[in-house]
Structures are given as C-alpha cells and as structure tokens.
Amino acid sequence: MYVRFGRTAAALAAATTVSLLLAGCGDNGAGGGTSGGVVKLTMLTGFTGPDAPSYQALIKEFNASHPKIQVTMTAEPWATIGQKLPASWATGQGPDLATPSSDPGAIFTYIKTNSVLPLDPAVGAGTGQIDSAAFPAAVKSAFTVDGKLYAVPANMATLVLYYNKAMFAAAGLSQPPATEDEFIADAKKLTKGPGGKPSQYGLSLADNNTIQMWPILQWMSGGDIVGADNCAVVNSPASVQALTRWSRLVSRDHISPVGQAGADADTLFSAKKAAMEINGPWAAAGFRSAGVDLGIAQVPVGSAGPVTLASTVPLMIARTSKHQTEAKEFLAWYTGKTAQTQFSKVSGFPPARTDLGSAVNGDPTVAQFAAALPHAKLYLAGQPNSTRIDSDVYVPLIQKIERGADVQSAADSAAKAINSLTGCKK
Template identity: 80%
Template sequence: MLTGFTGPDEPSYQTLVKEFNDTHPDIQVTMTVEPWATVGQKLPASWATGQGPDLATPSSDPGSIFSYIKTNSVLPLDPAVGSGADQIDSAAFPPSVKAAFTVGGKLYAVPANMATLALYYNKDMFAAAGISTPPTTEDDLIADAKKLTIGAAGKPSQYGISLADNNTIQMWPVLQWMSGGDILDSNNCAAVNSAASVSALTTWSQLVAKDHISPVGQAGADADTLFASKKAAMEINGPWAAAGFKSAGINLGIAQVPVGSAGPVTLASTVPLMIERTTKHPAQAKTFLAWYTSKTAQEKFSQVSGFPPARTDLGNSTAGDPAVSVFAQALPHAKLYLAGQSVASQIDSDVYVPFIQKIERGAGVQSAADDAAKQINKLTGCKQN
C-alpha cells in the first residue's frame, strides 16, 4: 500500500496496518510512505500498466480519483459493499464523501481519513475582551471578530480571526455556505455569483478590507503562525492543528463552526484509498478496506490520531476526547470542497483563489464574482442562457 502520509500522523496509519496484519495472519499489508509529489509522479504510469501497488492513496485531493477512473486503473468496490462484517459499509460514510467517491453509480474509493473544520479560539483573548463563550451564530462570529481586533486601522496588533486564502485547507467556502452560497450548483454551473454567495462574500470581504479583522493574502501556514503566536484570536482549522497550538502555549478552545442562516455546515477533508484494477489480490484488498473502515478500526484510528472517525455512527465513541468530539459531531453536515468535480484543482488555483484575493483587497464582489463565474463555467463546460 502506497501512501503520502509523511507527516506526524504517519504512526497512526502504521498502527492500524499493524493491527490488521496481527488479526489477519493470512493477509499482510505493507505500507510504504512517500511524499505526495512522488506518489503523484509514480502512480499514474504504474497503475495504468498494472505494475503498481495493490492499494494506494493517489493524492490528498479527493478529485484525483477521476484521472485514475478515466484510465481504467482502479477497481470498482460495489461487489464488496454491504453491512456485513467483511463488507465495506459505505452507508456509514459521511454523505458528501460517499457521493464524491461514487462515479457513474460505482464506488471507487474509501476514506483513508476524515477531518472536518472547527473554530479554534484563544480563551485568554476572549476573556480579556469580556467574551465568555465562543460564538455560536454567524452574527456572533462577526461581532466577536470585530471586538477582538485591536490596534490602529489597517495595522492591528491583534486580529479577530486568521483567514488564509491560498495554499491552505479552504476557509472561505465555509463563509459562503453559512449563508446558502456556493461555488457550483448541482448542474456543475457556477454559483459563486448567486445572490447568496455575493451577499456572504460582500460581508466577509468588507470585514477584511475595511474592518481589518484578518490580514490579507495569507497562506495556510501564515494563518496558523498568526494564531499560534497569539496575534489572532480565532482560526477555522482541522484536527491536525490542535497539538501545535497547544504546544505554543495557547489556552485553547475548540468549538463548532458558528451557524449561519443556511444552518450548520463546515468543510470536510478526506483522502481516497483505492485498489489497482489488475491486482492479483482483489479479495484480500477488499477485506482490508472493509476492516479499515469498520467501526472497530475507525474508533481505534480516532483514538490514536485525534482525527474524527470516517463514519457517522461513532459519535458517542469520541465523547471521551472533547477535541475529537467537536470534529466528529460535525461529520453529518460537513461538505467537501468542489466534490465530484474533475477540474476542481483548476477551479481552485486558477479562479477561486485569485477571486478571493481580489475582493479581500476591495474589488467589487458582484463584478469579480461574475468574472469568476464565466471562468468556472468554461472549465466545467456549463452552458447557461
């Protein structure tokens, strides 16, 4: 099994593989770890020629599955799907994940991991500002972000929230979703210039450009550093950030993403795990995926990794760890960014990121959104009257 899990969470995956091997003496899985860039270079050719690993996580991007399906490189998993002990219980996957990994009515991947975004906040900064609890509504979030921004206009010494717009887990789509906006509609046509999207993005871009609640142009690492260095009171981030923030000495709070007019929503993140089509061990590979996504394995993975389980039916099992519980409770309403879209990476890098960077700096939202919509529709092939 080839993966790109080179980070501090690698031992968690190795722990799961070892437990599978220990409990399945007739099947042995060897996990090889290489940087994502290397995986992306090696895997397409090796799988296309039938010379690759039996199992692999092709990319940290869920949309990567499309290229492997197009080249007929991966095995559909439907014959192994079901609720039995040795079957892949895809009905327990978060709905957005199951939908993203289903193409042409066939399931091609299981989630190698699962994460949602939550609101990190600095309890000491909140107390100093006279705020006793984290925000639970979008209106509260806006009010708190303003109140927690301290310093001269344009150059705060403390920011209310740390937002990233590039090289990051996406934060801005969550701000759109809160109010019912989106990037694409169900017909793969642009929704970034819908009334709901424009309204939400006008509110948040003005909060950044005029109220200076966050710096502009931050990469994900910059946003993390700002919060970790106690120069921002809040950040929207995933479970991987908790340990670093705690080690930075922050009196850390973690809460659900505040709820806007469209109801509870947050961003989901997952990595696809797939089987090579020409593997000599299809039954064994499916057995591993069934076990890996089982209640027992996912509960174990959550305990050792701090990530929520990749199932929606294990919420109570995470109650002992308040941090994990926050992320797990968000699974039923978590959405993947540009899910099921074969040109997702192009929409993100070529259109959405530049669009957000423009409006953060004061560009008119409606005009910029209309331009972005035209580019998105060209990429997706949407034809609108």
C-alpha cells in the same frame, strides 16, 4: 493544516520517507505477492508527516489479526505520487492499494484510465464487507461515479472554530460565537490596534496553500461555488452577499491579515496574535504546545443552518492487483467500527463513519470534530477539474476581493471561468 483539499502535515513538517519502487513485481499486474500462503499487499500513501505513526499503528493491528494477509505501507510526498502513480497503475504496475492524492477529485484521473477497481461487489453491512452506508453522505457521493463506488476514506476531517480563551476573557467574552452575527461581532471586538495594522486580529483567515476557509463563509448564507447542475453559482446573490460581507471585514475592518497562506494563518494564531481560526484536528496539538489557551467550538451557524468543510483522502485498489479479494478485505476492516474507533483515538481525527459518536465522546476534542460530520461538505466534490477551479479561479477571486475589487464583477468573471472548466452550457 492540510494543503488545499486535504492539506497534510507533510506540507508543514519535514519527514524522512522511505522510498517506493512503483514498478510492479512482475509482468502480470500490480502489487505485492504470496509467500508461504501469506498474501502480501503493498500500500502507497502520502502520509509522510507526524500523522504517519497513526496509520502505521492501524496497519500493524490489521497484520496482527490477519496472519494470512500482510500489508506494508510506504509513503512518498503527494507530488511524487501524482507524477508516478497514474502511469504505473495504467500500465498494470505499482502497489495494490494507494491514496492517489490529498484531493478527492483525483479519483477521476484513475477512473478515466480504467486503472482503479470498483468496490461495489464488496459493499454491504455484513462481516467483511465495506459498509459505505456508514460513510458521511458527502464522502460516499464524492467517491461514487456513474453509480459505482471507487474509493473509501483513508481519513476524515472536519473544520471547527479554534479560539483563544484568554483573549476572549480579556475582551469580556465568556463563550465562543454560536451564530454568524456573533462571529462577526466578536471578530471586530477582538481586533485591536491602530488603522490597518492591528496588534491583535480577531480572526486568522488564509486564502492560498490551505484547506479552504472561505467556502464555509459562503455556505453559511446559502452561497456556493458550483451548483448541482454543474454550473457556477459563485456569482449568485447569496454568494455575492457573503463574499462582500467577509471581504469588507478583511479589507476595511482588518479582522484578518490579507493574503495569508495556511502556514501563516496557523503561525498567527499560535503566536497569540489572532483570537480565532477555522481549522482541522491536525492543528490542536501544535496550538496547545505553543501555549495557546485553546478553546474548540463548532463553526458558527448562519442563515443557511449548520455547515462546515470536510476533508478526506481517497484510498483505492488497483484494477490489476493480483490480490483484489484480500485488498477489499483490508478496506472493509480499515473502515469498520473497531479500526475507525482505534484510529480516532490514536490520531485525534474523527472516525470516517457517522455511527461512532458515542465511541469517541470520551475525548472532547475528537468529539467536536465528530459532531460536525453530519453537516460537513466537501469542497468542489465531484468536479474532475476541482484543482484548476481552486487554483486558477477561486483562490484568485478571494485574493482580488480581499484587496478591494468589486465583488459582483469579480464573481461574474470567476463564474465564466468555472463554467468553462465544468462544461456548463448555460
């Protein structure tokens, strides 16, 4: 499971990473160089975990088909990138391309310092162009600031409902829940054991160090955290109703443990002590290897219609790269139909395009994640202070109401804090 917005496998797996010198190759700008007529592009990512070979395989494919452009990908932990890359790019040094953070909101840091290249001149539907119209609408919107596109998705993930088919069968349930009402009823029925200490939980929810699950529970009923006017709606009637319903299911009906981190939630489901979990494509292989009789379904539909959470990592070009044309050519290829189909097959992630459903339907697991793309939403998209809203306000809110705090009062306080971070004037 990803950390927060894009909780990479690096948070769950130790991986040996190659070191990267963020200083540029000279005084005239970022990036690699040219040798014998071959343009060498450097690419820095945070993909240090088990998913790293999937990205390396894609780059190997590009290099083989583009002998005059060679890309070298190196990886560092997200924290290291976050510490070094802003100053490196702002001073005209560093790699040609980079994934600056697992948080899409990180792009604002680089736009503010004028250190990232707008991609609009390369956007279009023609050969060798970045077909941004094929990106999920939520992703294109998140990467577009003041009418300019600044990033492409390095990956794309959606969340689905994982369930333990053996537990369902033992409880007399023949299929996963399709609606929110069924979801709640099944979570209660699948929770077994005395009092506040079940031996089996109906659902494994996490509230910290995780890709967010709770916003989906709000979205189901039409609630949200921040509205289109940049003002908090976490204390709106729809949000309060949803938060009240689900927090009571945790605190009173004990359908899930309180205060789990993402790794805890995964472990509970892997250990066959929880019947359901909302999670992304990175989790499937681990659950199967743990012996879970795994079922995968779409997130149940609430009164507001189908919705789930999307996760993506931005991939950007340094404004001072000496090889901007070649870097844009790489991004066009990387996000094209052929590359995204190949990447999806190798990685298990859905493609970062909405027009490839038929290409991935041969893999039922990938097909489930791809089917969720049209109605998937990014968490706190377009918010420059998204990280602080999450860590300083939203996570503490959920932790309070899980432990019995009055939802309306806690949500009102959270709304004030959010508005101070978004600049809302209400």
